[in-house]
Amino acid sequence: MSDAPLLEAEAVTCRFGRVTACRDIDVAVHAGEILGIVGESGAGKSTLLRCLAGVVRPASGTVTYTDAGGREHPLHALEDSALRRLARTDWGFVHQHPHDGLRPHLSAGANVAEPLLRCGETRYGRIRTAARHWLEQVELDPVRMDDRVRTFSGGMQQRVQLARNLVTEPRLLFLDEPTGGLDVSVQARLLDLIRQLVARLQVAVVLVTHDLAAVRLLAHRLVVMQQGGIVEQGLTDQVLDDPQHAYSQLLVASELRC
């Protein structure tokens, strides 16, 4: 890991009308690192994630991305086209609901092909090979690559979404409750797959979840959010084994109870 963070948020505040969804957030993600963001529903996790990915513009504060060449990009000061280019080439974003991140009427292969095409690939053979490769990487049978995504189960759709977000080999992957709507057994398998893939690909990850088991398995570092603010952050084991803030203690205690 290099010293300069890949992504750094400083004093970020996001508002929706009178609601302050996140308040005065400082957070950094380093290359190859998995950062978990936990907190109860409505804590502002998704808003922070969307703000880190440049999708939501903060009311104040900055988010800076440092590219592979060491160049800094102040996300919310970029032109729309420059931001989109970065998002295409350097990031992936996996949504909680597959229909937000996929084109359900297209085949699995086409869904994986699209980001490559949008990065300028113009050879069908290359696209086909890459789509097959990445569907295999997420442990989907390539026999189904020409089937429409809407005929797939929820867990399989999330795998297609993962493949679609990995095909451009991003440096940074945003995951918003990627196992949210799935059965428990399916969740466990998907989490395990994510763990293997990100380790192998050395991609940095920001993982939003309210599932402490998921961050225990995946995250190096942890941010605990409550009512739009960060109440505690640190190494995952540290935070979960010895929570300092009363709210973190409550979260950990409630996990143990169930």
Place this chain on the structure above:
Amino acid sequence: MSAASPGAGPLPGYNFAYLDEQTRRMIRRALLKAVAIPGHQVPFAAREMPLPYGWGTGGLQITAALLGRDDVLKVIDQGADDATNATSIRRFFARTAGVATTERTDAASIIQTRHRIPETPLRPDQVLVYQVPDPEPLRGVETREAEARRMHAAADYGLARVALYEQIAHYGRVRQAYNHPVIVNRRYLASPSPIPRFDNPKLDHSPALQLFGAGRERRVYAIPPHTPVHSLDFDDVPFTVDADDTACSLCGATDTYLDEIVLDDHGTRRYLCSDTDFCRRNRDGGPDHE
């Protein structure tokens, strides 16, 4: 046939070619902008025309804005001069502008068309006006208008190739028979109006000015003469037109676009040139005949 006699004057009480001078100038300004940015859709304040949308009101307005007293107008629908739509448009301009009309491609200065490019090669002194039902080539893949506009602005046309990817993946080739999108002047993705893919190569480096009008969507766009027009494809799966040596059963041509006519319910078929003017003159041993 109902081609008005060239001498008949415009109807009293109407402006020349129906539109008032102000409107004609507004449309011509939009067309100049369209010519300056080949393939880019330019909005214009479309007028109500005495034809329903879908009957070529976009093309109609372009033609009305361009027509001068010396123009000779040809109007075709699917290649035929005598289709209802073509006949009524031709009659409309004969009445409102009193211009000469023709069925001969080589005698026309302005050709308004729906769904075809004439077989007879066009010349630099000719203008081809297309009636376009939907000017947005990204509609099939991106339904959000703002997003489509953003893609045009950034020349981000990967999504348009996704549609081609799907066809090749499913059928081994691109099966889209009509409306295969094109890149104009290496920049803008454009809808060729729904011409058959057979006609796509004729868009490329055409010596004639090509103008496209969509009335309902209030857009015009243009392909200036001698502009490169590339049908969207993959480097390793290039755009092709199916070779087909079926001959026209009237004139015997094997290199024209043919309409298939089903003669009975036993599936007996005939193939005829869709370009009726070309076919007739080919039979007569006309100038196009070699």
